[in-house]
Amino acid sequence: MHQGRLENEGCPLLPDEDQDQCSNDHGHGTSRKVKSLRDPSPAWIILLWGMFAMSGGTFVVPEFNASLALVCHQRYAPSSSQPNPQTGQLTLMEELELCLGDKNAQADVSRLIVYCQFTAGILSAITAPILGSLSDRIGRKPILALSTTGILLYNVVMLLILRYPDAIDVRWILVGYAIEGLGGTYITAIAASQAYITDLSSPRERATLFSYIQACTSLAQAAGPLIAGILIASINSFEGVYWISFACYLLLTILFIFVLPESRWARSTENPGINLDNPSMTENPLRQVYTSCKSLWESSANRRGNLAILAVIEQFVFGVMTCLPPLQMAYSSYLFHWRPTTQSFYMALVNTWSILVLVVLFPVIMSVVRRQIRRKRNRTHSTVFNTGELGAIRTSLCLQILGYAGVALTRSPEWFIFCSLIFACGNPVTPLLTSSLTAHVPSEHSGHLLGMLSFMHAIGRITIPTALNATYSVTIGVFPQALFVVLAVSVAGLLLSSLCVKSYGLGSSR
Structure with a gap:
């Protein structure tokens, strides 16, 4: 025990590039050799973040158009087209096409987006720093699961509105955004993912690992809308698209809770000198x-x-x-x-x-x-x-x-x-x-x-x-x-x- 401490005496607290060996063998943020799939590894979070980013990138286009369709249905109710012969009324997709050029519907949906982003932004600005500090105490997994649970519950709200558009006002979307904001939104998810990587990597490795996170995000931004277009053309139903979104985030929540290995405990176990009750962590x-x-x-x-x-x-x-x-x-x-x-x-x-x-x-x-x-x-x-x-x-x-x-x-x-x-x-x-x-x-x-x-x-x-x-x-x-x-x-x-x-x-x- 004392010998290990003496070996680490020569390692600076803030190692530079020439001193990475110290951080590889001792101290926090170590680069660990993965013994099995159940061991924490940066590869785990990169894979799951890629799934998270792809889900978010895919449902940007359906989210906007579903909101516009609901506004059109509840505020302007176009009636200049033949109703669906099976239901006797226009579908949300058909109503959307009829009011794409309606300036009043556009103005209404823009105001709705303002209220939604303001609500989610305010709440995430409050909760994100708190959840970030909390992840140092209870681990990264619960925070990642919480962020996906918030989006999952937002999807539940959207499904209810799309299922009963005549009974539930479109402004209930604000409740969904509020729940998502309380979960920290994607801001907390990416911060917790980067913290997960920091727990398991040396300073020399982090730039490369963080670039993988950015690559997943960029790929989602490019491929996500393409997947969305295929889904909308195939299903022709916003409710069906949101059921797929719900399934994706439910799967992610399950993976974060039951499959992802916790990195925080590995870090504190390898470096017992870390005090999780340090006041600086709860500042x-x-x-x-x-x-x-x-x-x-x-x-x-x-x-x-x-x-x-x-x-x-x-x-x-x-x-x-x-x-x-x-x-x-x-x-x-x-x-x-x-x-x-x-x-x-x-x-x-x-x-x-x-x-x-x-x-x-x-x-x-x-x-x-x-x-x-x-x-x-x-x-x-x-x-x-x-x-x-x-x-x-x-x-x-x-x-x-x-x-x-x-x-x-x-x-x-x-x-x-x-x-x-x-x-x-x-x-x-x-x-x-x-x-x-x-x-x-x-x-x-x-x-x-x-x-x-x-x-x-x-x-x-x-x-x-x-x-x-x-x-x-x-x-x-x-x-x-x-x-x-x-x-x-x-x-x-x-x-x-x-x-x-x-x-x-x-x-x-x-």
């Missing part, structure tokens, strides 16, 4: 945010300014990515009368192109840029300038401005698709911003930075979708392109603010 979430802000603010004036500018840009981009897909579907259904299957293939095309840019084109371009910078040997003080990341951020923002402005100026579906592909080229700005932000802080403060960004994401998930959906609902009957004008102007303002990012000395720690 008030607001206190944690204050501590993170204070530690990040204690730096040079240039770094403070850079962090503020880049963090605001990152928050806005995250908020837009959260709420833009439903707005794209609403806009295309109103202007072009696209059916759910057409919307599904459109979303699959845009997301697939975005992934190709991020995975194939972007790394090649950045490699060429960095090679030219090294050849010129024109090195400034800061890492952000040395690697060309700041220029890439500005280029990505310019592409987003061009795409949004192009959508606002056209009423052609072909040009709408083309301009959507243009602003999708700007999606690499998200990892660029994260990389640039982490380059501004010492490694011992990276946890504070990521905690602060998580808090800003929670706030951005409330404010930005609320503002954009409100804009769309107010202007849909007058100037539907106003949404994309607002986006183009907002991103242009962010581009101008990025010009204020300044270099700083690498050796300066303050």
